[in-house]
Amino acid sequence: MIQTEVRSWDRQRTARHERLGRAASLAKGKQVQASDATALLEALLQPGDRVCLEGDNQKQADLLARALAAADPARVHDLHIVQSGIVLPEHLEIFERGIARKLDFSYSGPQGASIARALNNGRIELGAIHTYIELFARYYMDLTPHVALIAAVQADAQGNLYTGPNTEDTPTIVEATAFKSGIVVAQVNRIVDRLPRVDIPGDQVDFIIEADRPFYVEPLFTRDPASITETQILMAMMAIKGIYAEYGVKRLNHGIGFGTAAIELLLPTFAERLGLKGKIATHWALNPHPTLIPAIESGWVEQIHCFGSEVGMDAYMAARPDIYFTGRDGTLRSNRMMCQNAGLYACDMFIGSTLQIDLDGNSSTVTPDRIAGFGGAPNMGADAHGRRHASDSWLKAGREASDGNIAMTRGRKLVVQIVETFGAGMAPTFVERLDSVALAEKLQLELVPVMIYGDDVTHIVTEEGIANLLLCRTREEREQAIRGVAGYTEVGRGRDRAVVQKLRERRVIRRPEDLGLNPLDATRHLLAARSIRDLVGWSKDLYRPPSKFRNW
Amino acid sequence: MEQFTIQAEAASRCGGTRPSAIIGVVASGNLEILLERIEGTGCAIEVATSATGFRPIWEAVIADFVQRTSPGGLRISINDGGARPDTVSLRLMQGVRLISEVP
Amino acid sequence: MSDSLPLAEVAGRDETASWYEATARERIAGLLDAASFVEFVPPTARETSPHLHLFDLPVAFDDGMIVGAGRLQGGCVLVAAQEGRFMGGTFGEIAGAKLVGLLRAARETGGGCAVLLLLDSGGVRLQEANAGEIAVSEIIGAILDARAAGVAVVALIGGRAGTFGGAGLISACCSHVVVSEQARISVTGPEVIETNKGVEEFDSRDRALVWRITGGRTRVLLGIADRIVSDRIECFREAALQGVRQAPAFGLATLVAEQRRLEQRLRTLGECRDTPEIWRAMGIDEPGDVADLGDEAFAAVVAGQGTRHDAR
Numbered sequence: 001m002i003q004t005e006v007r008s009w010d011r012q013r014t015a016r017h018e019r020l021g022r023a024a025s026l027a028k029g030k031q032v033q034a035s036d037a038t039a040l041l042e043a044l045l046q047p048g049d050r051v052c053l054e055g056d057n058q059k060q061a062d063l064l065a066r067a068l069a070a071a072d073p074a075r076v077h078d079l080h081i082v083q084s085g086i087v088l089p090e091h092l093e094i095f096e097r098g099i100a101r102k103l104d105f106s107y108s109g110p111q112g113a114s115i116a117r118a119l120n121n122g123r124i125e126l127g128a129i130h131t132y133i134e135l136f137a138r139y140y141m142d143l144t145p146h147v148a149l150i151a152a153v154q155a156d157a158q159g160n161l162y163t164g165p166n167t168e169d170t171p172t173i174v175e176a177t178a179f180k181s182g183i184v185v186a187q188v189n190r191i192v193d194r195l196p197r198v199d200i201p202g203d204q205v206d207f208i209i210e211a212d213r214p215f216y217v218e219p220l221f222t223r224d225p226a227s228i229t230e231t232q233i234l235m236a237m238m239a240i241k242g243i244y245a246e247y248g249v250k251r252l253n254h255g256i257g258f259g260t261a262a263i264e265l266l267l268p269t270f271a272e273r274l275g276l277k278g279k280i281a282t283h284w285a286l287n288p289h290p291t292l293i294p295a296i297e298s299g300w301v302e303q304i305h306c307f308g309s310e311v312g313m314d315a316y317m318a319a320r321p322d323i324y325f326t327g328r329d330g331t332l333r334s335n336r337m338m339c340q341n342a343g344l345y346a347c348d349m350f351i352g353s354t355l356q357i358d359l360d361g362n363s364s365t366v367t368p369d370r371i372a373g374f375g376g377a378p379n380m381g382a383d384a385h386g387r388r389h390a391s392d393s394w395l396k397a398g399r400e401a402s403d404g405n406i407a408m409t410r411g412r413k414l415v416v417q418i419v420e421t422f423g424a425g426m427a428p429t430f431v432e433r434l435d436s437v438a439l440a441e442k443l444q445l446e447l448v449p450v451m452i453y454g455d456d457v458t459h460i461v462t463e464e465g466i467a468n469l470l471l472c473r474t475r476e477e478r479e480q481a482i483r484g485v486a487g488y489t490e491v492g493r494g495r496d497r498a499v500v501q502k503l504r505e506r507r508v509i510r511r512p513e514d515l516g517l518n519p520l521d522a523t524r525h526l527l528a529a530r531s532i533r534d535l536v537g538w539s540k541d542l543y544r545p546p547s548k549f550r551n552w
Numbered sequence: 553m554e555q556f557t558i559q560a561e562a563a564s565r566c567g568g569t570r571p572s573a574i575i576g577v578v579a580s581g582n583l584e585i586l587l588e589r590i591e592g593t594g595c596a597i598e599v600a601t602s603a604t605g606f607r608p609i610w611e612a613v614i615a616d617f618v619q620r621t622s623p624g625g626l627r628i629s630i631n632d633g634g635a636r637p638d639t640v641s642l643r644l645m646q647g648v649r650l651i652s653e654v655p
Numbered sequence: 656m657s658d659s660l661p662l663a664e665v666a667g668r669d670e671t672a673s674w675y676e677a678t679a680r681e682r683i684a685g686l687l688d689a690a691s692f693v694e695f696v697p698p699t700a701r702e703t704s705p706h707l708h709l710f711d712l713p714v715a716f717d718d719g720m721i722v723g724a725g726r727l728q729g730g731c732v733l734v735a736a737q738e739g740r741f742m743g744g745t746f747g748e749i750a751g752a753k754l755v756g757l758l759r760a761a762r763e764t765g766g767g768c769a770v771l772l773l774l775d776s777g778g779v780r781l782q783e784a785n786a787g788e789i790a791v792s793e794i795i796g797a798i799l800d801a802r803a804a805g806v807a808v809v810a811l812i813g814g815r816a817g818t819f820g821g822a823g824l825i826s827a828c829c830s831h832v833v834v835s836e837q838a839r840i841s842v843t844g845p846e847v848i849e850t851n852k853g854v855e856e857f858d859s860r861d862r863a864l865v866w867r868i869t870g871g872r873t874r875v876l877l878g879i880a881d882r883i884v885s886d887r888i889e890c891f892r893e894a895a896l897q898g899v900r901q902a903p904a905f906g907l908a909t910l911v912a913e914q915r916r917l918e919q920r921l922r923t924l925g926e927c928r929d930t931p932e933i934w935r936a937m938g939i940d941e942p943g944d945v946a947d948l949g950d951e952a953f954a955a956v957v958a959g960q961g962t963r964h965d966a967r
Contacts, residue, residue: 226676231638422636426603463638488609488637519642520649530673533837533886541949547863551675552836552870552946553711574698577678578715579740586698586716602713631713 012181030159032209037067045076052145056084058308059166061151063187063211065090073098082143086111095123106130112370131378133340139176148177148184151215155188159202162195165309165332172337178204189214196329219311221287223261226531231463234522236262241515242466244280247393251283253343253380255352259418264291265527268298285343288313294528294538306334316542343380348393349414350380359479361454366436381452383413400470418461421487428489465511484509554604560595562624568652576643583632585647593624601632613637617644672888674813675837679736685888692725706783715741720750722757731768733761739775739816747780751790758797766805769899778820791821798828807902812838819844830902833894834880838871867930
């Protein structure tokens with residue numbers, strides 16, 4: 001007989017009970033006072049723990065972030081932070097104070113420069129920068145949190161949570177933590193007797209803390225129509241006529257730039273006049289963009305699933321349950337994991353903007369000294385090789401890519417970059433070498449941060465025209481197609497005019513006039529709404545924009 | 553500020569009878585363009601811009617503009633608040649359309 | 656004088672054209688009878704600021720002030736329009752002189768031509784502050800002279816730059832003031848208050864607060880403006896026409912009545928810290944929601960107040 005060492009199979013559960021035991025004196029039932037939040041975390045956490053401090057590009061568990069940043073580094077140190085967003089100053093403070101050491105994340109936004117500095121001076125040991133769905137996947141593989149610190153709108157005494165319209169990452173985080181013997185702490189805006197709906201069952205939640213003020217939500221998807229330029233309108237007209245209409249794109253995701261906001265506002269006007277209603281842009285994986293309100297109200301949109309919510313849109317969405325996913329209580333239910341999945345597998349097109357594109361079509365939002373992270377764009381902007389269902393636009397793109405001479409046709413997702421050739425401060429969008437390459441060298445990253453890889457990009461739209469990269473047959477053709485729409489940037493002026501002319505004859509490059517469009521017709525009069533106030537009017541006063549977008 | 557004049561020869565004179573036209577506003581990222589008639593088929597473009605060091609781009613934009621719209625017999629004066637090339641190009645075309653309109 | 660300079664692209668009369676969005680030239684073109692405007696000192700005269708080059712700043716061929724004569728429903732009007740996007744519509748030496756000249760010409764008509772002031776201005780241009788300050792005082796004098804000679808001076812306000820500093824003072828001297836809800840009227844601008852008194856006193860980035868205090872709806876309820884219209888050039892045209900016709904006579908009795916009205920207002924509302932308190936004191940239902948009412952509902956509130964400002 002082989003003698004084996006006796007192994008205990010529930011060490012994690014045992015450890016969980018030990019942690020709960022240490023924290024028991026701070027809780028009354030599951031409730032802990034906000035003033036005891038730091039003491040609670042000090043009791044629960046052990047050095048080296050993987051911790052998810054909920055925060056993404058929208059909602060933030062800000063009370064718990066402050067509580068963790070105030071912890072005693074002698075007791076709580078060397079944590080491994082595994083969370084979507086590094087957004088609040090406290091998220092960095094945790095590293096500056098030595099409470100945390102290692103980081104795996106997805107999005108940084110406003111803290112991009114601080115993260116680069118902290119990486120450079122060794123305060124942060126970087127695991128990887130992920131896309132959302134990729135980080136979530138790792139929660140279930142090798143980055144399962146020991147402790148999750150999350151945010152909800154309301155809780156009841158049993159710990160059932162109502163996450164409200166901004167559900168976002170919460171179910172995904174809790175699922176991974178609670179079912180692997182981890183501990184879940186929720187900050188809530190209010191503890192009530194009866195919840196409007198249960199988003200997270202109470203038996204997955206260990207502690208609840210009533211916060212002194214509601215958790216912070218950033219209005220990230222509001223684009224003021226007043227800021228949309230004639231150039232952006234021209235690009236939107238080209239995209240609608242040259243891509244949406246040609247491929248009959250019905251299922252899609254939009255980025256958050258002004259170019260795509262212009263497209264949303266041209267659906268009930270320009271696109272309607274082209275007879276495209278019902279033929280394009282009917283099903284969306286999209287946050288609640290206020291600029292889509294006119295298209296919804298004009299009957300263009302069948303349904304929208306949301307990653308998160310948007311400040312001011314709640315009442316509007318609650319009043320449009322045929323369009324949005326809503327709970328029995330009537331309010332929006334968002335879910336980032338599900339929506340990312342929809343964007344990856346069930347959308348026929350992604351269209352969005354970026355800061356830099358190189359000669360191979362690789363794009364990046366990294367600027368020197370800033371790490372902005374990825375968020376969800378790379379999942380939206382990637383051809384899903386696991387896709388096995390067909391649609392007309394997917395097949396058409398696939399046929400173009402294969403030149404029609406392949407025995408087994410395979411489809412392609414349309415991945416469209418819509419950019420102006422120059423960005424703010426006359427910074428060229430088209431470059432020979434992405435700034436992210438230099439940043440990767442400087443910070444010794446294993447991977448160059450690329451938002452969308454060139455081989456996934458199918459079209460580039462600029463004010464000069466559309467480049468259809470599906471129709472390019474060689475690397476040289478791709479480069480000239482990109483140069484051919486790069487305007488007056490150095491990359492654009494470096495084009496081979498004869499080759500570009502040939503590409504135009506093959507419809508690889510199409511100018512506004514090739515699409516029957518006159519740039520002089522691209523005026524703001526085409527926008528279904530020209531101001532936030534107009535959007536409020538379209539919404540029948542249901543949309544309540546945050547103060548910073550008001551001019552009345 | 554940087555000032556320079558770019559002289560071009562157009563294929564033909566700009567149509568219409570208006571003696572002058574103005575379009576655009578001097579603001580950050582924007583510009584105003586004043587068009588006036590002169591003799592011949594030449595086109596004189598006087599640029600005063602707040603963004604220095606971009607003369608090669610102005611020359612490229614203007615060369616394409618002259619080829620596309622043939623603005624012969626025009627003196628074009630520009631006050632620029634740092635507009636991007638696409639805006640410059642658009643305003644130039646708007647200006648030519650405006651002065652070409654029959655009042 | 657006349658150069659038959661086309662103002663800007665105006666494809667017919669666009670009934671939805673926004674005043675807030677339009678350039679000064681588009682506003683004039685949409686406001687007046689078609690093709691009736693004749694510009695004085697047009698851009699081709701190149702009367703540009705002699706100061707801005709010292710600051711390495713670009714000039715504008717009209718210095719951001721467009722003046723001229725035209726027709727409003729057939730009647731003669733003299734018009735001045737500020738371009739709020741050029742240097743914030745500020746009063747510099749040339750812009751100021753153009754407006755003073757226009758107002759003096761108006762006085763000479765003895766009421767034959769009304770004046771329309773399309774104000775869109777942050778006040779005096781800092782780079783030419785002395786000239787600008789002098790211009791503002793000359794403009795105020797010229798407005799009062801013109802009014803005394805029987806000329807109606809109507810201010811039309813609803814642009815991006817608001818009506819601040821000297822422009823705010825000028826608006827208060829007019830016979831009739833028309834605003835949209837996007838309008839802002841004040842003397843000291845939000846940023847200036849914040850700089851001098853701190854963000855606790857006034858957060859200039861809190862746009863709801865800025866409009867609650869200085870915005871068109873507030874100004875019309877307080878009697879600082881006489882009429883509020885939707886943000887459409889068409890609506891301003893209609894209101895300008897009425898304003899010209901209804902302008903009150905100008906004399907000692909008017910001024911004394913105005914003084915009484917202002918004293919009364921200070922007595923009853925002087926202690927209020929924010930407008931919802933004022934609306935409560937004035938007996939307006941749901942005082943917090945004034946900004947969120949639809950145009951028609953707000954018009955009913957204004958009508959309910961029966962606000963009359965014949966004291967001007």
